[in-house]
Amino acid sequence: MSQERSRALTYALWVAIAIYIGIAIYVFWHFGFTKLPPPI
Amino acid sequence: MTTPVGGASSTPDEYDSRGDTRKIIGILAALAIFIIILYGFIIPLQGGFISSTAIRADDLQGADPRFEEQIPIQEVDLGASGRSIFIAFVMPTHILFANLHLGGGWVLFSLIILYILSRKEHYSRLGKSVALFNVILFSAGATFAANGVLFFIALYPTFAAHAFHIYWWPLLIEAILFGIEIFFVYTLWYTWERIGTAWHIFLAVGYPVAIYFQTLAIDTLVSGMLTPGAETITWGAPGLLGMPWTEYLQWWFNPTLWPLQFHRVAAAASYFGFLIALLAMLHFRDRADPPSKRYWDWAGSFGILWGLVGLVTQPLLGLWYMYSIFSHQFQAFSNIMTGPRAWEMLMMVGLLSFLIITVSVYFIERRERLLVRLGRRDIRNLFRAFAIIAAVAGFILVQPAWLGGIMQSDPGTWANPLGLMYYKFIALLILIAIGAITIGIDLLILHGHRDREWGNLSRTSRAAALITGVLGSWIVIIMGYVRESSRSPWLFYGIVPVPGGQAYPTPVPPHQIFVVWMLSLGLVFAVFWFTSRVTSYHPEQREEV
Numbered sequence: 001m002s003q004e005r006s007r008a009l010t011y012a013l014w015v016a017i018a019i020y021i022g023i024a025i026y027v028f029w030h031f032g033f034t035k036l037p038p039p040i
Numbered sequence: 041m042t043t044p045v046g047g048a049s050s051t052p053d054e055y056d057s058r059g060d061t062r063k064i065i066g067i068l069a070a071l072a073i074f075i076i077i078l079y080g081f082i083i084p085l086q087g088g089f090i091s092s093t094a095i096r097a098d099d100l101q102g103a104d105p106r107f108e109e110q111i112p113i114q115e116v117d118l119g120a121s122g123r124s125i126f127i128a129f130v131m132p133t134h135i136l137f138a139n140l141h142l143g144g145g146w147v148l149f150s151l152i153i154l155y156i157l158s159r160k161e162h163y164s165r166l167g168k169s170v171a172l173f174n175v176i177l178f179s180a181g182a183t184f185a186a187n188g189v190l191f192f193i194a195l196y197p198t199f200a201a202h203a204f205h206i207y208w209w210p211l212l213i214e215a216i217l218f219g220i221e222i223f224f225v226y227t228l229w230y231t232w233e234r235i236g237t238a239w240h241i242f243l244a245v246g247y248p249v250a251i252y253f254q255t256l257a258i259d260t261l262v263s264g265m266l267t268p269g270a271e272t273i274t275w276g277a278p279g280l281l282g283m284p285w286t287e288y289l290q291w292w293f294n295p296t297l298w299p300l301q302f303h304r305v306a307a308a309a310s311y312f313g314f315l316i317a318l319l320a321m322l323h324f325r326d327r328a329d330p331p332s333k334r335y336w337d338w339a340g341s342f343g344i345l346w347g348l349v350g351l352v353t354q355p356l357l358g359l360w361y362m363y364s365i366f367s368h369q370f371q372a373f374s375n376i377m378t379g380p381r382a383w384e385m386l387m388m389v390g391l392l393s394f395l396i397i398t399v400s401v402y403f404i405e406r407r408e409r410l411l412v413r414l415g416r417r418d419i420r421n422l423f424r425a426f427a428i429i430a431a432v433a434g435f436i437l438v439q440p441a442w443l444g445g446i447m448q449s450d451p452g453t454w455a456n457p458l459g460l461m462y463y464k465f466i467a468l469l470i471l472i473a474i475g476a477i478t479i480g481i482d483l484l485i486l487h488g489h490r491d492r493e494w495g496n497l498s499r500t501s502r503a504a505a506l507i508t509g510v511l512g513s514w515i516v517i518i519m520g521y522v523r524e525s526s527r528s529p530w531l532f533y534g535i536v537p538v539p540g541g542q543a544y545p546t547p548v549p550p551h552q553i554f555v556v557w558m559l560s561l562g563l564v565f566a567v568f569w570f571t572s573r574v575t576s577y578h579p580e581q582r583e584e585v
Contacts, residue, residue, distance in 0.1 A: 010484045017480045020352075024472045027356050031363045032465040 059405045059500025063427075067398055067507060070431075074390050074438060078383060083550050087380040087446030091545030092528035093538065095380060095446060096371075100529060100537050104272060107532075109198050109539035116195070123195040124538075124548045128524075128556050130188045132517035136564045137181030139516060140315075141221065142255050143308030144174050145248030147316070147346055148228075152244040156237055164233070165577045166339050170316075171229035172575040178222055180567060196539065199531040202273055205282055206291050207261040214257035221250045252305065259301045260292040266527050267296045267368045272535055295368040299361035300523075306357055307519060310350025311512045314395075316343030318509020319572045321502045331579040334495040340505050341406065341490075345479060347512055348399055351392070352475035355468045365526070369533055372526040378441070378448035383550070384522045386438050389464070391515040393434025395508060396471045400427035402504035403478055407486060410493045419481060426474045433467035433474075513564070517557055521547070 083089060093100070116122040151167035154160070193200045204211065224247035231239070269290030276283045320340035324333055366373040375381045404423045411420045436458060445453035525547035527533045538546045548556065 013484055014480055017476050021473050021476055024356055024469055027359060028465050028469055031359045033462065035363060036366055036461070 059408075059498030061500050061503070063401045063405070064500055064503040064507070067394065067401065067504075071394055074394075078387060078390070078438075079550060079554070082386065082440045082443070083383045085443040086383055086440060088383045088550055090380055090446060091549070092375065092380070092525070092547060093542055093545040096529055097542065099371075099534075100541060103537045104535070107198060107202070107273075107536040109196075111197060113540050113544065114195055119552075120544055121546065121548050121552060123191075123544065124546050125552060125556060126191050126195065127188070128521065128548045128553060129560060130184055130191055132520050132557075133560045133564060134181060134184035134188055135516060135520055136311075136513060136560065137177055137184060138255075139304075139308040139311050140174050140177055140181065141225070141247075141251045142305060143310070143312030143350070144170055145225075145251045146305075146309055147312050148174075149244045149248055150346075152240060156241070162335055162338060162579075165335070165579070166316075166342070168229065168232050169576045171225060171232065173571060174225050175222075175229050176571055176575060177567070178225065182218065196531060198539065199536050202532070202536060203261060203265075205275075206273065206288070207264070208282075209288070210257040210260040210292055214254050217250050217254035217257065221247065221254060224250055255304060256297075256301050259297055259304065260294070262523075263296040263300045264291050264294045265532055266365065266372060266523060267294045268532050268535055269294045273532070296361065296364045299357060299364050303354060303357040303361050303519075306350045306353040307516055308350070310347045310354065311516045313343045313346025313348070313350060314508040314512030315568065316340070317347060317505040318343075319568065319576075321505045321509075322569060323572070323576060323578075324497060324502065326573075327578060329579075330495055333497070335579045337494045337497045340497075340502075341482075344399060344402055344505060344508065345482065347395075347508060348475050348479055351395055351399075351512075352472045352479070355392070355472055369527075372533060374447070375528075376522055376526045380446050381522070381525050381528075381547070382441070382448075384518065384525060386440060388515060388518050388522060389437040389468070390434065391511050391518065393430060393437050393471065395511050395515070396430045396475055397427055397434060398504050398507045398511065399478065400430055400474065402501050402508065403482065405498050405501035405504060407482070407490075407493075408498075409496055410486060410489060414489060416485075419485065422481070423478070426478060430471060430474055433470045436463050436467040439463075510561070510565075513561055514557065517560060521553060 087095075114123070116126055118125050148167055148170045151163045151170065155163035155167060192203070224243055228240075228243040228247060231243070235243075269292070270287060274283060274287075281288065317340045320336045320343060324336040324340065327333060327336065362373070362377070365376075376385055400423060404420075404427060407423070408420065411417070439456055439459040441459035441461070442448045442453045442455050445451075447453075448455075528546040529538045530536065531538055538544060547553070
């Protein structure tokens with residue numbers, strides 16, 4: 001694999017990890033903070 | 041002490057090849073303290089020793105007499121919870137064997153794809169070992185499954201009659217898929233390196249897909265017990281369908297089917313990854329030759345990464361699952377979140393936290409030498425920070441929300457200011473972020489630099505990997521117990537009660553289930569280790585891994 005492609009793949013995977021963390025924040029907000037019963 | 045195998049010597053003040061064993065002692069001590077506080081303090085003060093049969097006695101009064109046991113209850117001479125103990129032993133043990141396929145199938149697929157892309161021998165060798173391991177242990181999983189069916193029929197005959205009738209078609213598909221599954225994995229192992237790439241990929245895809253659908257078939261029943269598809273069971277006329285097709289669909293594709301299914305797949309992948317790490321560490325210790333030490337060091341790291349991938353996806357899927365239970369079976373949700381079974385959730389998130397902490401320690405220790413060589417103090421410090429932050433998050437997660445009452449809403453209970461769910465959500469998000477970033481650092485930054493280091497495995501990183509294997513397996517059977525005890529004292533929630541009423545309380549009490557867990561884990565680890573010794577292919581010559 002050329003160095004350029006390797007670097008592009010690395011960036012793409014970092015972006016994927018960032019997106020995953022973003023999805024996690026959204027899911028916790030959507031289900032946890034707004035839909036499940038409020039903490040007593 | 042582990043003597044480094046090859047590689048340049050390091051600066052003594054920068055790197056210690058023994059590792060910092062105090063971290064492992066700290067993890068084990070914290071785990072022991074957590075269990076002692078949970079069992080000695082939190083469970084009694086949350087009514088965890090009081091059975092759901094007693095707490096939900098009024099509900100049981102309203103059960104339809106059609107679903108009470110019609111023939112004498114078969115006891116097993118293990119006390120009032122004896123029948124439940126039989127099931128609690130045989131089914132989780134079956135799950136630990138079955139998950140070898142559900143999780144292992146995808147790990148095997150990844151190894152085959154990596155081998156095809158890179159042609160590196162160690163991917164093929166580990167893949168072939170996994171295939172043979174699963175071929176041999178298929179019979180153990182099937183044996184426990186068959187025993188489970190026998191126990192259900194003998195110990196819970198009314199429930200078994202209805203359950204096997206409602207789920208006849210999914211269970212028939214499951215039975216057929218047993219044959220398809222063993223065909224795929226056996227053929228995959230037997231024809232290894234004898235068939236072309238296309239056939240190899242076909243078998244590698246067919247194996248996990250067959251298991252996925254087999255798990256989906258059995259999950260229709262497992263999820264339907266918690267969230268049944270109707271308020272009662274209404275049978276129609278004899279025929280291929282015992283009730284209208286649309287009603288069957290309600291029972292099979294009930295509200296918690298999909299979250300349970302996806303959560304199970306993620307948990308199985310994580311479990312299998314950590315199991316590879318555990319077995320690899322035992323092989324590492326067992327083998328004297330440097331090529332084998334390098335290979336098993338790499339295999340352990342590969343397993344840890346798979347374990348971590350499965351681990352960071354579980355809280356998201358778990359939250360979806362909890363929301364489905366909250367929406368469709370609120371009383372069961374109350375049992376496990378704000379009621380007498382909440383200690384089980386504390387135990388589960390406690391082990392999740394310990395897993396992330398232990399994985400962080402593994403990476404701190406395992407990559408220390410490499411990071412010193414690369415001069416990457418930033419990553420060294422980041423891994424250390426991760427372990428500390430994960431410990432703080434874990435401390436928040438294991439906080440009981442209340443003490444001094446069976447239900448959180450009971451009058452006079454003490455509300456723990458640190459036990460708010462909002463804090464726990466944030467703590468879980470932090471653990472997810474730590475896990476995901478750790479995967480990124482190891483795969484994307486360190487990947488090209490790790491090769492020289494394989495074989496230099498300190499005792500501390502070896503111990504950390506062993507601990508992840510134990511915790512990764514333990515958490516799987518705790519998850520099953522949480523689901524089963526959430527619906528106690530019902531077998532089909534609100535429809536079919538656990539027969540025998542107050543004389544046969546459920547769920548299995550905390551002390552007894554702890555003994556059952558230890559027996560189950562002890563048995564499967566003994567089987568895994570002895571099987572692994574005859575199914576693992578070791579390197580025959582020096583190679584780069």
